[in-house]
Amino acid sequence: MNAGTYPARNLFRRRGRTILTLAVVAVVVLIFNLLRTVDHGWKVGAEEAAKDRLATRHKVSITMQLPKRYIDDLRDPNKIKGIKAATWANWFGAKDPRERTPFFAGFAADHHSWFDVMDEMKVDPAALEAWKQTRDGAILGDVLAKTLGVKVGDNLVIASDIYPGEWKFKVVGIYTPLRKTVDRNSMVFRWDYLNDDPRASFSKEQIGWVMSRIDDPSKSAEISRAIDKMFDERDDQTVTMSERAFQLSFLGGFGAILSAFDLVSIVILLIMMMILANTVAMSVRERAHEYGVLRAIGFSPRYVFAFIVGEATLIALLGGLTGALLTMLLINGALGPMMEENMGAFFPYFRTPMSVIGLSLAGAVVIGVISGLAPAIGAARRKVTDALRRVD
């Protein structure tokens, strides 16, 4: 008999209790993983976003636009070195008048350059050609097309947050994602179609933001500074940043909620610690007599200590593994794909990474050890005679 077999044999002596405790640990690990996945899904864009792409927008406000001629300055290799291609878009903020979907990203973009720069959105060359021929042509993400029930060749009527009235489009193509962080729930149409419409006269010859592709990703900070410096003396100053930082600037206020999530994921670990410590304490109390016997037949206090901590750790580890399995099944197998389809604008990628699963397992084991400590020290210190005499 050693410090390994004794806890293992004891594990299922109180089968009901052990199973319940395993369930607690498994559920806690699952919740912890879910919370961390939200956080990870939020930040993953930064790692997955194209490193060779920069976004330039108005320095003061996300609602203010830039003069269209800025694009010519950006594309001029005599003014800025290192930019391979640049394209632009305007926010349209699409709403479906028939309310099949509450809201999706709609924007007007330059039809000559948009898909060259945004090359993770894959469009059929024929569809791209059709787009260039069709003034009111629109290209939709595959998920959005499914939600709206439209296919290539159909007409589509969309309303906007910003521009009055209803806007008619012809679906000329569907894009599919080449990278997991692509929002498949958006729609892009031609900038000139918007710009020439009298309803958009207040933003005539203005562009929302510029996306540039650069030669050398390691120079992105340098190029960003050069771009902003070029426009610094103009009326409308710019701020250039990574693509993900740009996306997040619309949702900056969301950050505080995520820090609340950080706190909440610590709270759930505390709950687990309390419940686990309670289980261990209950078992130790019941077996006080038995530990007395072990000591009486010659096991040193160190053994008693190791038996108790070992058992707590074993429960935590088994529960943690169950939780990890549940995470794979429920989050990565069911919830993740659902989130990506319905909330792609916020969470284009919603899966628990192995690093988070590893962290939760490590957390469970550490908490197992901690919750075993206090009862184990108590039991190891108890005098043999007291332990043998104790009846409760």
Next chain:
Amino acid sequence: MVPIRYNVRSLLVRKVTTIATAGGIALVVFVFAAARMLGEGAERAMTSSGRDDNVIILRKGADAELSSGVGNDYKKLGDRPEVAQVGGVGAIGEIVIVITAELADGSGGLSNVLVRGMPAEGIAFRPEVKIVSGRAPKPGTNEVIVGRAISGRFKGVGPNQSFELRRNRPLQVVGEFAAAGSSYESEVWGDLDVIRKYLGRESVVSSVRVRLTDPSKFEAYRMAVEGDKVFSVKVMRERDYYQKQAEGTSQFLTITGTIIAILFSIAAMLGAAITMNGAVANRSKEIGTLRALGFSRLAILTSFVLESMILAVGGGIIGLGFVMLLTMVSFPVMNFQTFSEIIIGFQATPGIVVGALIFSAAMGLLGGLTPAIRASRVSPIEAMRA
């Protein structure tokens, strides 16, 4: 029925176990109540910006001031018999933009701040607004005042500081204002014409507000204005407008919080079940004695369910005690309609307190039910012989 004192004493005897289990439930209730208090705080801050006799007019199709635009002929919207003249003016046109500001805490984080340009009468139009430090801005200048909730939170947006709207066009902060805890306290207010000129948007306002002579005149006014072909606008009661604005944010907070709390409560219920199972196992002799004394199976069942509920509600009360401390702090949340931050307080209501207690009692009931059934099945003869 078994006296409740029996249960209370049993709980007190198992101190460590009781504290651990109640502590777990306290944490769950804390999270549950905190999320709902935040949702309530957001709703209250946003809806208290609105008044029943005020009307807000936006471009038809726009959902929020930020995306709306009404032409300069808006002043005619105030020339109607239903409209009260405030300071000699009927229609208050305002411009609303959000600006990107860097947090002043040095983290480099960015967030969005709402800036509102209003005519001189704009402040008088909102009697709840009080200047709490500095002074009111001079009309027609680049002076602005900042709401006290966000004062000093962002670089340049604090007393005696300035920030630029465009190159060499700074806004100078000359004072701080309070607005009875409403979301106005998370805004910056300046002069309508100066801000419009800085933005190059002299010909439009974002929204128009009018005060009705009586709230009951709303329908008459709405029909008249929406029916007027000159304007293509939407007329809403200000209170309804803010109610709708608040919906997204407060629903998001409440739903997220409730989902988390329900998941957490599974763990806490299992914890209660472990504790009660242990109690039943240790006390089988006692239970047998009670049965032998003539207490029915039902009485035993009720007794153990009650014990579990007392344990859980005790934990719930501890959790509520701690959550009340949160009413002293404020928290930034995002207004989904404007992309800007509003700073809100945690708001406790009787409904939330009662809800949290019911929630903890339910955890105790569900967690304690199976062990209690087991207890009621204890055979008196076997238990006493063991």
